[in-house]
Amino acid sequence: MSDEVFSFAAESAQQGSENGNGWKILSVEDDATYQASLLHNLRGITVDDSPVNVLTASSAAMAASVLSEHPDIALVLVDVVMEEDDAGLTLVRSIRDVLGNSAMRVILLTGQPGMAPRKEVMEQYDINEYWNKSDLTREKLHSVVRSNLRTWQYMDNLNHARKGLQVIIDASRNLYSKQDLAGFAEAVLSSIGKVIDAEGGGIVCSSSSFGADQFEVIAGSGRFSKLNGKTLTSDHLAKYHATLQQAKASKEHQFEAEYTVLYFETAHIDGYQYLVVVDGQVKPSEHQIYMLQVFSENIRTGFANVALINRVSMVAYFDEYLGVFNRNGLLREIGSMSLPERQRSVLMLVSIRRYPDMMIAFGESYCRNLLMRFMEGLNDVIPDYTCFAVVSSGVFGIVLDKTLVPEPGVMEMAAERTLSIADIEHHLLLSFCRADLSMMAELPAQEILQLAEASLVYANEKNISYTEYKDDYRIQIRDRTLLLQKVQQALLNRSLTIMLQPKVDMLSNEVVGFESLVRIFDEHGVMIPPLDFIPLAEASGLITLIDQQVLGMSLEAIQTLSSHGYALPVSFNASAKDLFNRNYSKAIFSVVTNKLVVPELLDIEITESEMIADFEKFDVLLKQFIALGMGVSIDDFGTGY
Incomplete structure (x- = not known):
């Protein structure tokens, strides 16, 4: 079964009789009898004077369709076993990971407790409650529904605050530094101040790596605003010491009569703990404390996001061994x-x-x-x-x-x-x-x-x-790039040309052969100097393609000269890469073997430095050419000496 049930399903879902304004609940249950029982027990229920409308689906696939049509569903009651043994769990994962809906309340129901053990399920899946169907009486069902709907409303109201924190995190330029963590912590304090009336009091946030005894204040507001950089052992925080130690030891929030200590950690990411002291002038109500508990989940996620971004930033932007930017x-x-x-x-x-x-x-x-x-x-x-x-x-x-x-x-x-x-x-x-x-x-x-x-x-x-x-260096690079494009275009269009430079006997003044010189003309018919494009072609690796085309044109030139009665050898340049290219040397052997050209009319010119650099390989190949009757010449002999 697919892990993402939202990639299929097209059945239409049954709906309860109520479909107007009010709360929306989705019951996903393939047992028609139990589904009818749930609808009967929830009929007429209201929460805070608003009716509860129940939508139904008989499979995880059908539920996907309903959820896509009703993004404002507050609560989902999900049967564990439906069309597949893990259909309900797959639906839960899809709600959280595919839809990305962390606010929707999810209650898992089972008639077969052994199919999905409570402990493992609660640890591995982001569900809010897990009930055996037999334990969920009408009164308990109403209590559970009302509690979760109110919690969803609180989380929905706080969603804007969470988005505000996310904007702060995403907008930070240097999320890997302590300053960014302090900026996030200040945003946490500001947001908590909106949830609980802390006017006249103050809020302080501190951090410490695991194993360290001291927590350092990274942000403070109200009467704690001047404690940045100090430790929690400061005399200003003496009244909270016992509660701070309790929060650290238990790794849980501590709600006292006059103040609150919140505990967060990112141990699995970077090994840090965070303690937040909230102490307002007015004692918070139970409602405000509950909202603070809900909001703490957003804070926990925010700290994890900062830690993850820091970690990603370290990998992406720092050298892991030298500890500096990469x-x-x-x-x-x-x-x-x-x-x-x-x-x-x-x-x-x-x-x-x-x-x-x-x-x-x-x-x-x-x-x-x-x-x-x-x-x-x-x-x-x-x-x-x-x-x-x-x-x-x-x-x-x-x-x-x-x-x-x-x-x-x-x-x-x-x-x-x-x-x-x-x-x-x-x-x-x-x-x-x-x-x-x-x-x-x-x-x-x-x-x-x-x-x-x-x-x-x-x-x-x-x-x-x-x-x-x-x-002017950038202009030179641009010009070389444009020139390289012209060379590539000439190769593509096979518009290279060769000029035959005569070789003259200095005693008799007779022409004894020719050398093929490659030339390229631009779109206006102006010749591009070889000293401009040859070094560029060599550096870019295009010289091999040029040499291959020059070889073909040289062979055609020899045939043309021969047809007019001029049996004179034509030399052409070949690089080391050319000669060690099996197709290149094979083409030469093929021309001679098939008697398309008399071998004595072929003369290969090789640069001296290339031949000396790998003489043993050259020696074998050149002896094969000479054995066929071809000529071999050294180009640029003695240049630079």
């Missing part, structure tokens, strides 16, 4: 900064060069200790900051006021550091990148960080210890 935390901090804050702030990125190699050599645990020591030393260089974060492996991000940024010379001097871990000295080389947020004030946080990282990568590649993000 990348998401840094992005959130930058994203939440106002325009004036960005105008006066700087993002500093610091990277440890070759840190991934250190991870491989020494292991994660060892390098974690190394980073902790490194962070301590970094605080000496940049002591005053707004935000400190781990951006990626071996890279840190720091947000600080531009007036507090060290001079470039200071950072260049700090770019070499020696740390000792477990009697091993590590000589670290650092790269610093400064990115003034004023230059990127209107950009989203993600783009700001990416631009700063791109500048840092440039510094690492050039072995520069200090660099600064330039205002």
Whole structure:
């Protein structure tokens, strides 16, 4: 049976004779005889001068339909065993979890107590009462119905207050800090003040981790408003000491004649306990105390929500090992900064060069200790900051006021550091990148960080210890992106062209061959310089696709030249990735084997540095090409030497 009965069911429910204004009750019972008995016993009942209207359903599926049509049902009487053995329990779970209705009162009824033992059911399901059908006499039924309907009314009236607390929680910017907990606690005090007349008195909220003896005041109102930060052993709270200890020991609310102590805990989430002292000038009535008991459930949920959000925030926005912001935390901090804050702030990125190699050599645990020591030393260089974060492996991000940024010379001097871990000295080389947020004030946080990282990568590649993000860098990146799109489009449209550059014998001045040079023209017919798009294609991985198309066009050029009587070899560039691509080399062998091109007219050019880097693999493949009669040339030979 599905856990969510609200995903099906279309039967129409029977309704009681009353269907006007008043209280609404739903009886879910598949025993027609017992259902009729319930209707008879509830006929004519009123609560606070309002009639009770009874709706009926004979299955959990039918109940789903009724509940969807009547969201103002206050009380549901649910039989445990109906179309399935656990149909009633499934309905209860659906009311709470699927509909999200925590205010609706739920009374479980059973004629077979052994099918759903009371203790286990009360522990596992959010139900309000559990009765054996045989024990529920007419008088008891009326008492139970009236009590639960009044409780529902109280909870419904307090629903707005609960929503107000939720808004406070959701609207808080930094829910992981103690300040946010204090803000929530202040909202609790304000809301309790509306439930109970505490004028002239006061309310105080305190917290403590399990095992700690002292509770610290995190919020106070009325005569307790100046106790923030003090402990509950303060002389100001002497009259409550015994009751506070009793609440802590019993883990239950304590209702005294003149004051109340409420107990809450989030032990299963973060191990905290909370004690709230409510002491008004006027003794609260029984009605007010009962409302306070009901409202305490909202407070308990609120504390749990704060604890859960704190926990989620820690996982989402903090590095669990180093205890500082992670990348998401840094992005959130930058994203939440106002325009004036960005105008006066700087993002500093610091990277440890070759840190991934250190991870491989020494292991994660060892390098974690190394980073902790490194962070301590970094605080000496940049002591005053707004935000400190781990951006990626071996890279840190720091947000600080531009007036507090060290001079470039200071950072260049700090770019070499020696740390000792477990009697091993590590000589670290650092790269610093400064990115003034004023230059990127209107950009989203993600783009700001990416631009700063791109500048840092440039510094690492050039072995520069200090660099600064330039205002035109974003324009350069945009232009490269647009150019890359043009290259991709040319590949997609197969609009690449080649130019055959003659190879001339310097003695005879005769043309002895050609080299295929790839060219791309934009939509206006203007040629894009190869020095612009070739490095970009290599960096993006598109060079392999370009080489494949150039190979095809070179073969066509050889065939065209041959048809006009020019049997001259044509050379074409091939990268290491090309040659180790089975489809690429297979295409070359296929052309020669099928005699589509004379092998002596094919000349492969390979960059010297690539061939030397993996000579053994190249040697085997190139010997196969040479054995076929093809030519092999080295491109850029000796460049840079």
